[in-house]
Amino acid sequence: MVSSSSPATIGIFDSGVGALSVLRAIRVQLPFHPTVYLADQAHVPYGARTKEEVRAFAVEITRFLLSQGAQVIVVACNAASAAALHDLRVVFPDVPFVGMEPAVKPAATTTHSGVIGVLATPVTFQGELYASVVERFAKGVTVLQDTCPGLVKQIENGHLDSPDTRAI
Numbered sequence: 001m002v003s004s005s006s007p008a009t010i011g012i013f014d015s016g017v018g019a020l021s022v023l024r025a026i027r028v029q030l031p032f033h034p035t036v037y038l039a040d041q042a043h044v045p046y047g048a049r050t051k052e053e054v055r056a057f058a059v060e061i062t063r064f065l066l067s068q069g070a071q072v073i074v075v076a077c078n079a080a081s082a083a084a085l086h087d088l089r090v091v092f093p094d095v096p097f098v099g100m101e102p103a104v105k106p107a108a109t110t111t112h113s114g115v116i117g118v119l120a121t122p123v124t125f126q127g128e129l130y131a132s133v134v135e136r137f138a139k140g141v142t143v144l145q146d147t148c149p150g151l152v153k154q155i156e157n158g159h160l161d162s163p164d165t166r167a168i
Contacts, residue, residue: 007030007032007033007034008033008071008072009033009034009035009036009068009069009070009071009072010026010030010033010034010035010036010070010071010072010073010074011035011036011037011038011062011065011066011068011070011071011072011073011074012026012035012036012037012038012073012074012076013037013038013039013040013058013061013062013065013073013074013075013076013077013080014038014039014040014076014077014080015039015040015043015044015045015046015047015057015077015079015080016039016040016041016044016045016156017039018076018077019037019039019074019076019077020037020039022074022076022100023035023037023076026074034069036065036068036069036070038061038064038065040057040061043057045121045152045153045156046077046079046080046083046121046123047079047121047122047123047124047147047152048121048122049079049123050123051082051083051084051123051126051127054079054080054083054084054123055083055084055087057080057084058075058080058083058084058087058088059084059087059088059091062088062091062092062095066092066095071095071096072095072096072097072098073088073092073095073096073097073098074097074098074099075088075097075098075099075100076100077100078100078101078102078120078121078124079120079121079123079124080099081099081100081101081127081129082101082123082124082125082126082127082128082129082130083123083124083126083127085097085099085129086128086129099129101129101130101133102118102120102124102130102133104116104118104130104133104134104137104138104143105133105136105137108137108138108141108143109137111141114140114141114142115141115142115143115144116138116141116142116143116144117143117144117145117146118143118144118145118146119145119146119147119148119151120145120147121147121152122147125145125147148168149168150164150168151165151168154168
């Protein structure tokens, strides 16, 4: 449980460094809350992993963040949220969790064509969370989904505008 006498320490994790933007936003919105950030470089990327592997990583990372004093956990990774958020809430019932979900809702509510595209990892697409978001917010909208194999590696290597990246 989070103590009301002092700001809760917020633990944040991602499979890589993508959640640094989440960390920055938390620091702006909640400047007095201490944070502990973990980028799981040992297992990056999560996208090609099985749901079971990602769940195991998420449980292990949560235990670590809790051991570092975190009282709230932000799963700042679509793949980990999709694969593990439900299980994390079962394994750690007294810990508040905040997860990520693909931005289907804003895309579905602003599309002019009635068609949206979602790029995500296979683990994200396989999760109940993604299916739930599509069901709740994309009724009457055509959802095109793709994993774009190789795109994450190109971006992480800094090849944002290369011919290979454009081909993907």
